Structure formats: structure tokens, C-alpha cells
Amino acid sequence: MEIYVHIPFCEKKCNYCDFLSGPADPMVRQMYVNALCAEIAQRSKDIGKGEKITTVYFGGGTPSVLENVQIGVIMAALREHFNISKDAEITIEVNPKSARDKLQFLNGLGFNRLSIGMQSVHRSELELLGRIHSFEEFDECFIDARDAGFTNISVDVMTAIPGQTEQMLSATLDKVLSYSPEHISAYSLTIERGTPFYEQFGDIEGPVVGEENERKLYWLTVDKLKAKGYKHYEISNFAKPGFESRHNTGYWNRVHYLGLGLGASSCLPAPEGDERSRNTTSLEAYLGNPLTKEESNVLTRQEMIEETMYLGLRMMDGVDTDAFERQFGVTVRSLYADVIDDLAAQGLVYEGGSSLSLTDLGIDYGNHVFAQFLS
């Protein structure tokens, strides 16, 4: 089982972000840490110490806006109440601005993977995105992280930023590659309702830079990172061999996970099937009672099959059809022969050995492909 811990605080909201996050004063942050620890203690009772936790992921928001002592208290609560495996992958997302003075402490606390939100090396792009840090701060943060002992670092890059040219993206990728991080995530910008970008660019379908340009920038990223030895293992994720995110790979493989904190989702085993639930997204409600749920339902067998298909197809290794048969007692082909033949004829999926995966063309039409597996 995996654990996700949501820290919903950031120093300032970025212009494109619709995540459950935002600024909060120190008192609210402390109240949140208290509520989170109470949730950890309570929810651990449902799981028990028998269940081995293989990954822990602190995401947000920006977990590094918390004080060292607060992160330490949360980690101590997790270790007290859960059986965290000795070789667990323990990740924390950090912002280059707020992380520098915490890196040594985080490493000492047992975090062994760092995810640094960099996005771009260009001041103009960072300003447009509303990021609070400069490239120079990322540079200092990365060097300090290595000095602090982090040997597994992921860097986030953003593509399809309004006005981004191939030259600009190339410069960003070259710079990132010069640090030789173990992992790189490269997500295309999308305009989300309720963000300052939505006001600025309007209700547009698809990328601001245009569909064709977005694809060009995407494949430029793939080609550049692959040429430097990074494995393209998921649509938007790249890793040196052996450094794929275990936490996210578990999620795409439908490993059970417990989400802790505001708005966090869980997928846990239940007698009738997997139970999917989401914590309340109201900070007030969460601080009042951190066990407040926003929704909860048991997935039908059909829903689990569909999830297995579209999450599995996100990975370049594709859906493991043998594992599928072991889990569901039927073959992928027996359920989806027509769909697969049709997609294969269009050159969108590839069936080989015991896997079904997207082709390069299939990556470009990913959403269309995924939709074919939904009833």
C-alpha cells in the first residue's frame, strides 16, 4: 500500500494552478498539522500495522512551506502508526525558494526522493506562470540537495507555456539535463477554469500554443530526454534506469493507496471491491473533523477493469495483459477484441507479448484511445 499526504499550502498561488492549494497564515498551518496528525492516528486503525507501506509521497501545494518541526511531527506520526517499509520510497515536493534551509533536515528525516518544481529556466516564463522563484534559486536548491545527500531528484518542467518557442524549451531542457537529475516530469500547460490564466486566455479548448505546436514541443521533449538516456516510461515522465517514480507507477498499476489531508483521495480494499473515497475539500470542515469525507463509493468490477486499462495505457510498457487475466479471470482480448483491432488498424495501439501499449501516434491521441475502453 502507498500513502499520499496532501499539504495544501503555497506561498502564493501560481497563475495556472487549480490544485487544492493556497496561502495560509502560520496559525492555520499549525492547526492543519494537528488535524493531519489526528487523521493519521484515526485512519491507521482501519489499516493496521500488518500492511506494509512501500511509498510515501508528500505533495501539495508546497510541503516545503511547512516548518521543519511540522514536517518532522507528521513524519513521526506516520512512522508511529504505519508499518513503513525500510526501503520505502519517500518523496517530498519542494519549491526552490522555500526548500534550501530544510534539505539537510528532510534527508535526515528519511525523505529519499525530492521533487523540485522548476518549470522553466526563463525569467519571462517564470513570471508569466506566477512562480515565486528564479532559475538561480533552483540552481542553488539543486546543488544544496545533492550536498544534503539526495541521490534521487526529480525536476518538473512545463511545456506549451504561452509564447514558448522550440528554442526556449530546448534551452530549458538542456539546462535541466546539465544537472543530471534522476527523473524529469514534463507536463503540458492546460488552462483550468477559475485560474488567472483562465481570465487571461479565456475558455479555450486545448493548449494555448495550439494543438500542433503543443505536440511539437512534446516530441521535442521526448526526443531530447531519450537521447540523453532517460527512459520515457509514462506519457509525461522520464527517468534514468531504475529511477521511475515508484509511487506514481503504483498508482498507474492500481496499487491501493491511502490519501491523508485535505481533499486527498484513497483507494482501499473492501469486501465487495475497491473503495474509492475523497476527503473533504473544505479546509474549515477538515480542521473541524479531519475524517470528513466528501465522497465514497465501492468500484464495480467494470470500473476496476476500465481503470486498469486507461491507467495502464498511460505507461509506455502498457497494460500487462497477463496480470490483467490473473486479476480479473478473463483476458483483455475477450473483453476488448473489437476495440483493440480497431485501434491497432488506426495505428494507435500495439499488442506484443503480454502487453497492450500506445504507439507514438496513440500518445498524440491518448484521450481518444482511453475513451474507447470506457463504457
Ligand code: SF4
Ligand atoms: S506551487 Fe504548485 S501547488 Fe502551489 S500554486 Fe504553484 S503550481 Fe499550484
